[in-house]
Amino acid sequence: MGAAAKQQPSSTPVFSQSATTELQLEALTRRLWLSRGCATRRVLPAVCVAAALAAAFVVLSAGGGSPNGMPASLFFDDAQGSEDIPPSNLTAEHLLDGLLTAEFSYRSCRSRYEFDGYHKKSSHKPSPYLIAKLRKQEALQKRCGPGTAAHKKALQRLESGEGAAADVEEDNCRYLVNISFRGLGNRMLAIASAFLYAVLTERVLLVDGGKDVADLFCEPFSGATWLLPPAGQRSPLRHLDDYGMESKESLGNMLQSGAVVASADGNVSWSSPRPPPYVYLHLAGGYGYHDKLFYCGTHQRLLRGVPWLLMRTDSYLVPGLFLTSSFLGDLETMFPEKDATFYHLGRYLFHPTNAVWHAVTSYYRSNLAGADRRVGIQIRVFQEKQPPQQILDQLLSCVRDEKLLPEIAATNDTSSRAVLVTSLNSWYSDRIRGEYGDRVTGGVHQPSHEGRQRSGDPAHDMRALSEMYLLSMCDVLVTSGLSTFGYVAQGLGGLHPWVMARAPSWDKWTEDQAAPDPPCQRALSVEPCFHSPSYYDCAARRDVDLDKLVPYIRRCVDVSWGIKLVNESSSQW
Incomplete structure (x- = not known):
């Protein structure tokens, strides 16, 4: 981890359901600004966004925080990085080994130059x-x-x-x-x-x-x-x-x-x-x-x-x-x-806006930074009729089989682990916390539990983006099959996830249907799965097995009809 990630946990409140008001205010102010000024004046969007953020800061500061007591500082943190980093001081790590340029102001989008400090170092450099x-x-x-x-x-x-x-x-x-x-x-x-x-x-x-x-x-x-x-x-x-x-x-x-x-x-x-x-x-x-x-x-x-x-x-x-x-x-x-x-x-x-990035880094420093090992668990339920207990049993079997968390009877495990759970339901994190208790010394954390997906709602999507980035900051990852949420997190973090098989939502679930065996499989690469490829070979003018055409295309472990990119040399991340 980089210097930013190694800071001691602060007293900043965690990013949780109570942060909803902050995000809604920021998003509402942005929309009001765009509709009343930018849209009519045809100003550049970047200028409008900056002005909307400034207006949101005024709204949040004027009330001293949200009605739930959430201070504005969670979204506008001046404790670190308050001054721009001069372009001459930006390192190869800041610029992701040449992917980025130094043409942007540090303060305008802090995630752009802070991203690397919160992620594992990788030998994979852009060509x-x-x-x-x-x-x-x-x-x-x-x-x-x-x-x-x-x-x-x-x-x-x-x-x-x-x-x-x-x-x-x-x-x-x-x-x-x-x-x-x-x-x-x-x-x-x-x-x-x-x-x-x-x-x-x-x-x-x-x-x-x-x-x-x-x-x-x-x-x-x-x-x-x-x-x-x-x-x-x-x-x-x-x-x-x-x-x-x-x-x-x-x-x-x-x-x-x-x-x-x-x-x-x-x-x-x-x-x-x-x-x-x-x-x-x-x-x-x-x-x-x-x-x-x-x-x-x-x-x-x-x-x-x-x-x-x-x-x-x-x-x-x-x-x-x-x-x-x-x-x-x-x-x-x-x-x-x-x-x-x-x-x-x-x-x-993808560089999260300052409001989203502040929520990510504040939550990380408060809950995850002090652990020796961070285990990310992403749960997405596609089948409403599937019993939650069956999903939980599958998850716990995966975690135990792959030794991702301490054995229940272990007495000599002194490492500090923290568990990050992302799910629309808090039931799973509550059960994991009850199952492992004090054996997970870094705690079991869940930033939010929305109940249902509300795509296109700014506050909901801000929380979703924050949690994708928090998952990408973990050391190991367990994800739900078919979930694009998990795909993004694993790709950003360069993480080889353990993937839990999932029945797609269009299949009928039967009460006596057995849980998948094995409970999870290691993904062949960190790449997302392409769920709807064309199997038509244009040259041969017929359908073919795509995973037999080239050595770097394989079937996905979670979607039998999907394909994904793998490395020909099978190198490990």
Whole structure:
């Protein structure tokens, strides 16, 4: 752990359910500020966010804290890092070995430069080629992003319904709009996938900011925004949530409607003289055969000339990109260690805002920093009818079999362990605490218990993001199968989790159904699982076993039909 993580526990109250008011105030103030000032003045989002945080601080300070006694200092801590670190003093650790640049102010987004100090040191470094591609993408975002003449021109053409301009390759300003949905874990995996696709295809990434993205994350690009600006009345970007599998603008439907023609040699081209102004990519779970042709090299060449692509997904598409022939050379050079792909992408893209980061670090210092070993347990229940006791028994069997916590009868274990539990229900942490008692000298901790998932609610998502990062700061991790929440935590922390098998929510649960045996399995890598791959081999024109095509694609231990990236050398983290 870095210097920041080694500080002695402070007296700062823990991040718990009582922090709800603080987060709601901060999120409410941000929305009020955006609606009353920024939205009408068309100010840069980064300026609006900074102003909203300042306004929230005034609101919190004026009352001396929340009605529950939670002081404002939990979210605006000036005890450490109150002064900016001069750019000359930022080390390779601060900059994650070149993933980040020193162009941002330390105070504006403290998580950006403090992240490494709270995580285990890793030998996995970003490749020089990946770093070069990131710098190139940053320049593209700055040259073509919102607020530039190029972006204004592109919007005008889009709203007028014109096809691709003749000089589209000359100005090279093309766009990928991420339409993410579902829970925060799904959305983060979708954004990471869209970002990598944007890098590979040299497109500006724009994220639909209507889903509290600005409340959660700092801007990743200096001098540019990744937030999609409000759309005009005639813009195809105005109602992004309306796009779905049946949309006539989807790639799958265009391939069937005559908008695309195929030649005898298998190549495809647009039937009109120019590519359409935009194409919708439906890549969510349950998508059809024609939509899955997105992963074919011939169809990627078809899409290259389209100025705007709108991508809707709830998955981690990256393993599918590794199976797309036109991207393979770039990807293998960018990520020589395939199982470090999300590890690098997540650390580059996702930097919690100061309010979220303060909640994370305050809770860590108060509850976890003093332990020799931190055990993270993430419980996600997909089957409402599954007995909680069965889930608990499965978890305890996993923990005992893998010796993650002291034996109940052990008398010579002097190490200090702390257990962090994240769940919508406090029942599990209460039972774990009762089971282990004083044998877990660092205590059993659960930051919040929401009862149910409320995706898109700013306060709920802030707590969820905080807990993902707290899990990533643990030494070992036990996660629930199929859970994207767990995927993000393991990827950010570079942790090989023990994964508890879970029945998917669409399967019927029977009362006499036995618990999984074994109770958990070690994941093959820290990479997230891609739940909905295309098994179609574009070259062979038939379905194939994807885990037999290349040595770095394997089936997931928690999702038999899913695939994930592993390292060819099978090196351990």
